[in-house]
Amino acid sequence: MADERFEPKIIAFLCNWCSYRAADLAGTARIKYEPNIRMLRVMCSGRVDPSFVLKAFALGADGVMIAGCHPGECHYLEQNYKTMRRFSMLKHTLQAMGMEDDRVRLQWASAAEGVLLAGAINEMIEQVRALGPLDWPKNWSENGNIEEAIEQLVEEHAEAMEVPV
Amino acid sequence: MSEKGVLALYWAASCGGCEIAVLGINEKILDVAAAFDIVFWPCVLDGKVRDIEKMDDKSIDLCFFNGAIRTSEQEYMARLMRQKSKVLVAFGSCAQEGCIPGLANATTKEAIFQTAYHDTPSTVNPDGIRPQTETEVAEGTLYLPFFYETVKTLGQTVDVDYYLPGCPPEPERIWDAIVAILENKLPAPGSVIGAETTVCDDCPRTRDEKKIKEFKRTWEIVPDPDICLLEQGLVCCGIATRAGCGALCPTVGSPCIGCYGPNEGVEDFGARMMTALASVIDSDDPEEIDRIIHEGIPDPIGTFYRFSLAHSELRRIALPANGGSDAKLETAESA
Numbered sequence: 447m448a449d450e451r452f453e454p455k456i457i458a459f460l461c462n463w464c465s466y467r468a469a470d471l472a473g474t475a476r477i478k479y480e481p482n483i484r485m486l487r488v489m490c491s492g493r494v495d496p497s498f499v500l501k502a503f504a505l506g507a508d509g510v511m512i513a514g515c516h517p518g519e520c521h522y523l524e525q526n527y528k529t530m531r532r533f534s535m536l537k538h539t540l541q542a543m544g545m546e547d548d549r550v551r552l553q554w555a556s557a558a559e560g561v562l563l564a565g566a567i568n569e570m571i572e573q574v575r576a577l578g579p580l581d582w583p584k585n586w587s588e589n590g591n592i593e594e595a596i597e598q599l600v601e602e603h604a605e606a607m608e609v610p611v
Numbered sequence: 612m613s614e615k616g617v618l619a620l621y622w623a624a625s626c627g628g629c630e631i632a633v634l635g636i637n638e639k640i641l642d643v644a645a646a647f648d649i650v651f652w653p654c655v656l657d658g659k660v661r662d663i664e665k666m667d668d669k670s671i672d673l674c675f676f677n678g679a680i681r682t683s684e685q686e687y688m689a690r691l692m693r694q695k696s697k698v699l700v701a702f703g704s705c706a707q708e709g710c711i712p713g714l715a716n717a718t719t720k721e722a723i724f725q726t727a728y729h730d731t732p733s734t735v736n737p738d739g740i741r742p743q744t745e746t747e748v749a750e751g752t753l754y755l756p757f758f759y760e761t762v763k764t765l766g767q768t769v770d771v772d773y774y775l776p777g778c779p780p781e782p783e784r785i786w787d788a789i790v791a792i793l794e795n796k797l798p799a800p801g802s803v804i805g806a807e808t809t810v811c812d813d814c815p816r817t818r819d820e821k822k823i824k825e826f827k828r829t830w831e832i833v834p835d836p837d838i839c840l841l842e843q844g845l846v847c848c849g850i851a852t853r854a855g856c857g858a859l860c861p862t863v864g865s866p867c868i869g870c871y872g873p874n875e876g877v878e879d880f881g882a883r884m885m886t887a888l889a890s891v892i893d894s895d896d897p898e899e900i901d902r903i904i905h906e907g908i909p910d911p912i913g914t915f916y917r918f919s920l921a922h923s924e925l926r927r928i929a930l931p932a933n934g935g936s937d938a939k940l941e942t943a944e945s946a
């Protein structure tokens with residue numbers, strides 16, 4: 447097959463009360479979005495611990511979206527403001543880790559905004575596709591030929607350590 | 612097997628502080644010597660690796676292994692001690708979570724060599740010589756261990772039975788662990804021998820849900836003696852950190868930097884800190900929030916992962932060969 451297109455894997459955490467319903471609405475209204483997104487429903491965007499996002503990347507995700515109710519409309523009052531602050535903290539840290547900004551996205555979408563959410567999903571997929579695969583675990587798998595070095599050590603011990611009589 | 616237990620202590624990428632901490636149990640070291648034959652302790656006793664190699668597998672009852680794994684020789688020793696020991700304890704922060712040696716994961720092997728062998732003002736190296744893993748001399752070939760791109764924890768290298776946290780572990784906690792081992796009152800394998808509360812639980816300061824508009828560096832304020840340091844704007848890691856130290860630092864007005872590692876149930880220390888700090892920022896305006904965070908936390912890796920970068924979900928920064936931007940690496944090097 448010529449020219450295989452990179453198909454990114456994007457994990458999305460959607461809050462139960464707004465964004466997940468927006469995704470449902472997009473479905474019932476037959477609004478199409480690309481299939482690269484894997485959605486996980488959480489009760490509130492405030493449930494998304496930064497470790498969920500980090501773990502997604504550590505397991506090989508190419509991008510992560512967090513979606514919740516618009517500020518002021520969270521069903522647990524203030525929680526999405528916490529999400530906003532955590533997201534800023536997370537993004538700042540990911541930048542320091544050398545990750546591109548477009549790989550994480552915070553998206554507000556109300557239950558009525560199926561079109562908006564589908565558009566945001568498609569846009570993010572395009573951006574991540576343009577960035578290419580992330581493959582984060584590869585960053586720590588390149589430690590060189592450890593086994594060979596260790597075998598060398600064992601041989602060396604065998605040769606060098608016995609005191610000649 | 613002798614009637615006494617058989618004990619080994621080993622060090623890999625570490626500073627030696629853990630060895631001093633063991634001696635910090637003072638005269639109780641004599642009780643340890645009464646209960647165990649110490650067969651290997653390179654810092655304190657003469658001993659040879661070849662003698663350990665010749666021992667039967669599992670013939671060491673207990674091995675305290677401190678230090679992270681950053682060379683092939685350390686990896687070899689980790690595997691050897693695992694093979695020869697019944698119970699292997701990751702002793703101290705380096706073995707448990709990478710600690711300060713693990714901060715090498717915020718840069719690259721190349722940058723470390725460049726700094727160590729060329730750039731430091733005290734380096735005189737006109738021929739630009741770097742250590743080689745193999746060197747031919749008249750007598751034959753000399754070998755040096757292989758230096759890793761990414762520092763690993765002991766648990767990322769071999770199976771670990773228990774973790775004893777701390778940089779270094781407090782002598783009282785070391786003694787508690789030794790007693791637990793002698794009396795066979797150990798927790799489930801794979802767990803941390805230590806408290807399940809946080810440094811905040813031991814901290815005498817009062818907390819009253821106050822929010823802040825900016826983070827402060829320690830030199831910018833003289834903190835109030837009674838109020839939570841975090842609520843005074845200092846980035847205190849007590850909330851994410853396991854108790855065990857007795858809240859030494861916050862008690863005397865210095866914020867906790869997290870040397871006792873993540874509390875029970877905290878998988879990624881930095882993520883826990885991000886969540887905690889997000890809760891104290893007094894702003895709902897995205898731009899203001901960004902400003903507070905960028906100005907207040909100029910070094911998020913050093914702040915959130917000072918002790919746990921190697922053990923964190925992401926383990927290290929992106930390598931340039933793998934999409935990591937060079938611009939980022941320059942900041943990492945200059946920091």
Ligand code: FES
Nearest residue numbers: 461490514515521
């Ligand atoms: S319930 Fe939707 S963000 Fe909180």
